[in-house]
Amino acid sequence: MSKLKRVDLDLAERILYPTVPTIVLAEYNGRVSGMMAAWWTQLSFKPFLIGVAVAPERFTYKLILKSRIYSINFIDSSLINKTPYLGDISERFYPNKIIVAGFNIGRGEVLRAPILLDSSASLELELSRIVEVGDHDLIVGEVRSAYAIEDFNGMWMLRDYKPLMYLGRTRRPDKVKRVYVKCRDFEFTEIEYAPGDLREVASIRFKILDTLEGIFKGMAGRSRRKVLHELAGVLKEYNLDPSDTAYYYEELRRKA
Ligand SMILES: Cc1cc2nc3c(=O)[nH]c(=O)nc-3n(C[C@H](O)[C@H](O)[C@H](O)COP(=O)(O)O)c2cc1C
Structure with a gap:
């Protein structure tokens, strides 16, 4: 008998977690916004393209569309308490939420895109195209510059960077909660490329x-x-x- 049990499609999205969410940051006309995005992926090596699924309602979406530059940022799990500013409220209704949350904003060296100085890594992107895919659009951007803390030594060492992982959110009518995982320790395993036979x-x-x-x-x-x-x-x-x-x-x- 298989160990696999049929999962209700309403809950199946949560099968895709845990993921390390990214923070998308954009600016237009002096207005900055940032949002959490769990649905992102690398799309191509050459050119170096990253796709993020963003709902058109997000204020950050509008800023990306207008300025065509943005950044994606990865934060340490110690910043978990600031995540509601990024993922639960919109800049459209709560001006300056990034600053109120206590984040510091800097500039990328190539595009001058806003980047989170409090992040463990930031990548500056130029909008390549927007693909309408469903209730979210796939925002495709080309990475033009990248920054990381010392923990990144060609690969993450995960000593000072403990990425925040997301497991999804609970549903109404109960109180809605976002569930995150903080990992304190990591076990590294190396396996040979195409071993043995x-x-x-x-x-x-x-x-x-x-x-x-x-x-x-x-x-x-x-x-x-x-x-x-x-x-x-x-x-x-x-x-x-x-x-x-x-x-x-x-x-x-x-x-x-
Ligand atoms: C962990 C997490 C992951 C999220 N992932 C996405 C995502 O991939 N795409 C998206 O459009 N919204 C996502 N959201 C919701 C937005 O971050 C949220 O609507 C945000 O308040 C938008 O802010 P803005 O309107 O200022 O841009 C996520 C929220 C959280 C907390």
Whole structure:
């Protein structure tokens, strides 16, 4: 018998947590606002794109739309008591909420975007596009500069930075509560990339990718049809489905 039990779709959003929420900060005409956002993700390496799902009603949404620059900031869990200013009330109804909350605002060095000086890390973004997806819009931005405290040494050491994690909120008619998790301790585990039996399969994959890339680059300026034909030859050699060539071509085209 499976351990999995059917979950009511009304509650299924909470399955997606815990996440580390980010604070989106924007400014237009001297007015700054910031909001918590749990629904964010990296979308691309090159260009370095991050997407945040933001409801059009948020005051921060309007500021991003007008100024086209903003930042995303990550705070330590010790700042938990300030989160209601960021996530429960709107700048539209409570002017200067960021300052009232006791946050300090600085500027990014590239875009002069407002950043939270009290954060553990901040990234400055330029609006790339807004995609209407549902009741929220996907705000896609390109990262133009990044800042972090010493704890970030090419990777988080998580000694001075204990990220705040969010588990969701309870529902009416009971008193609504936001549930956060504060982690005091972390256990680090390193596992080898494609260990043991997987090593050979992984290395064949990268060998094929290298070969395809070499062909793609060598055939710059040739027609798509001709390039596809050559790439398909490589896939056949490795007993792979030659019709998958189109996917590889697409990846190479975007990386070029
Ligand atoms: C932990 C947490 C996560 C949230 N995630 C999102 C989100 O991803 N997208 C969104 O539009 N609102 C999200 N919200 C709600 C906004 O932060 C909230 O509506 C905020 O008050 C908007 O402020 P503003 O109107 O000044 O921009 C979240 C709130 C909390 C507390």
